[in-house]
Amino acid sequence: MIQKDETKELAWVARIAVEDKDIPEFQDKINQKLDYYTVIADAPTDGVKKTVNPSRLNTVLRKDVVVPSMKVEDALKNAPDVYETSFKIPKIL
Amino acid sequence: MVYENPDGVMIGLEVHVQLNKANTKMFCSCTSDYTDSEANTCLCAGCLALPGTTPVLNEKSVDYAIRIGLALNAEIENETDFFMKSYFYPDLGNGYQVTQFDRPIVKNGSVVIEGEDGELKVRITRAHMEDDPGKMAHFGTIEKSTGSIIDFNRSGMPLVEIVTAPDMRSAKEARRFLDKLRSILEYLDVFDGTREGAMKADANISVNVFNGKRIEGTRVEVKNISSHKAVEKAINYEIMRQKDYLRKNKQLVQETRHYDEDRNVTISLRVKETADDYRYFPDFDLVPMIVGDRVEGIRAQMPELPDAKRERFVSQYGISDAHAKSLVTERAFADLFESVAAKVDQKSAASWVADVVKGELNYRDLPITAIKGDDIVTVIEMVTKKEISEESGVTVIRTLLDDGGKPADIVKAKGLAMVADDFIATAAKEAIAESPDAVADYKAGTEKALNFIVGKVMQKAKGKADARLAREMVLKELEKM
Amino acid sequence: MTKDIASFKAAGDKAVAESLEKIKKDDSGIFIAACGDAKAAGSGPLSGIPIAVSDNISTKDVETTCGSKILKGYVPPFSGKAVDDLTNAGAVIVGKTNMVEFGILGAVSTKGPVKNPLDNTRKGGPSGSAAAVAAGIVPAAVCSDVGGLLRVSASFCGTAAFKPSYGAVSRFGLIYYTGSLDQIGVTATTVSDVVTVMDVLSGNDNRDTTSLPDKMVYSGGKPLSGCKIGIPEEFLEGVSADVMKTFDEAVATFEKLGATCKKFSMNTAKYMQPVHDIIAAGESSAMLAKYDGTRFGPRAEADNWHEMIAKTRALFGPVVERRIMLGIHLLMAGQYNDYYMKSMQTRTLIIEEFESVFKEYDLLISPTAKDVAPELGGACGAGCDQEFSSYSTAIAGVDLAGLPAATVPCGFVGKLPAGLQIIGGYLKDADVIAAAEAFEKAADVKSPEAK
């Protein structure tokens, strides 16, 4: 089960600004899920391989052949802010 | 001689190598050659991490990783896979990097370098495949910037990260490791080291001896050092900083630092991240890779690597180990040498290519393609036949690099053809007549005085005389006296 | 009210225009946007046919939002493979159907809930795809199916739907939140129309690693006569008495058609929903990380990038936010082995049990959802974190193992239809289709009003 401060920390790690007043509800609902997940504890998984994807394929590789790039206008057209042909963002530190 | 390592320095490197000889990126078909392109022009929706794109692995990147593994005398994992490594950073569009975790494609290898006290075997713990993020630039410095811009042309470039054990004991050894690694990678034709960002290193540094006593050092990681010269400087700075902290009894923390090349300092880079947990988990968009059956085919096509070539050059051509070592650092030089050695005396070929041509190219910062092997052969032949002096030979090489042309034309235009023997004989007589003091000194047993007289002969011949012949002539005249 | 592909074809040039007209007037939350025009119709098997796609399938130059505020204004510079396939077959994409935010069951769309065309006090399901067909606006809709986004909607609206074996349809351009569980499927008025569209969508795509090398064939499946059908008892748990009645009738219909039906127990059934939930949470924490206001989408104001993205990402609805946070928690080193690793291993057990079950049975059946469409303002009206578990264990099992599954209406509870889910072994898509078609014909389910 996660505590209140862990819930706040999780919100920051997830980079989601959750208001303080909502933290108890978030904590509660996440804990309900964690509680629900305890069902799987008794699954007999010792020595069982993991399944990452239901595909039965392996070693799907692509030939090293160039496909033309998209137009720079298309690359930038959804950008919230642009400087010349680059994406512009606020400072990072 | 044994290297004492007085400060108990331990250095491990993580070297990021861009597999930029592949035509396309790691998980999409965008070009890998974006060096001269405008920002954000060599990409697709996948490179930009727009919603709804799906990755497909480039066959070349796998084969190149295997090639690297074989060159590092390592084991190749038969079945391997990719993981997502999650963290938020502006240049990482997806919010995760695709990398490998507990089953890297390459593990347990080694590279032998010239250490402080002879051969040093640097263990390679692992080498794994991953994709490169985009590139960020800041308005102002990173610490005081008002904003940043991002170019995603680099995003998705195939990388191999090579991780060493902390086996290096000085900045010099770390640099030699990188030089050797770069040489091997270029031989493998997986990597063009001249392209920007082609090779970057993170260094883990700890000082484990203080006041002559063994201590539990603090491992500090210096990130993103882009040149080999900078690696040496950054490591030396960091060793100095750690020793200084120990001396002043200041607390060292296990942390990541950034190397500022302009100021030659390392800076602590702590962001507001409460949990340093990358949440590695398997990349569910990809399927497992079974690569074992590709290995033998790749092994059969492995090129001869620098160490093997160096040994062969010594035994096959009878050249000195120093020349062989110099010739093999770059595959192109080794090839040039072999093409020249096939046509002229092999030792002359070694000395002309390793000492003259390499030096003149480096001085001018020119690529090896700036000179033709056949022109070098012509120059060596002219010198051997005493048509020109060795000194003039060097002049011809320099002129070829600066102005181009043909060796014969340059010799003619510059009047470099060797002067006749009787001219030298006359000049020798004159020089002796003009230097009574030197003659007296020589007769009194001062060998050096002979050089003075020979020098005079060479002056009279304006350098177009064979120095050995001039010396013989002077000696002959002196004997007559 | 529903109209099949043939009747749209009969309407000729007017088909697309009429469809567009209805989408523009839609006040039932079935669509998020209208797009395309009649002139765009090409030639091919779907020539001139209006088709809807869910709003998580990228459409070039048409806003694609996944029902989320965080994608408001996002206009993809490329189309998904499914969209290209449809237009190449002559179809016109006329609208983007509504869906719960990113397809996460229990989350809320910016457009609100989908109203059920059969009863506008009820939900039309987590996506508007089946409602679009049930309302007669389009003859078929393409929608990704994870957690029943497609199948549950079809069950609630009384349409036929099919989710193929994992890999049959390229996911290129599909904005999935959990890539290992999601697969594009189709809903239409009849199984045969579903197959017509599935056929257009299927085939290898070298842009999607998981794409099957060979095109899936949906014809030539096993006939029902002599067919062995299994009914996992756990798939019936919590099913309402009314829906159970329709299911019992369906069992009788299968037996009439010469199949034998037998109940049995699946050991791994109790793990299916929690494992589905854990894997979806973990994968969504990574898949939804790209929404950071940096390269596309809205951006909140802040003077530093990390604060900016945190404020921007608060545009996710609370159910989605909790899903991401939960996923991050589960993937952290302290919890990873007990939850995520354990789930990936349990997934193997589930797949292995399905494999052994399909050695004994040709098909499995279950009710598609535990109940008929819920009321609009009901328990999950404003979004909830547990909605998925209220549907069906079988849905989770099918997603985890990447199995083919169809849903066809099997009866009515008042005005509201109930769906029957038919599940086949991996790559046994044709068997599922054959059974669904035979059942559909024999059962001839009609709404009480139509009778």
Ligand SMILES: [Zn+2]
């Ligand atoms: Zn790309």
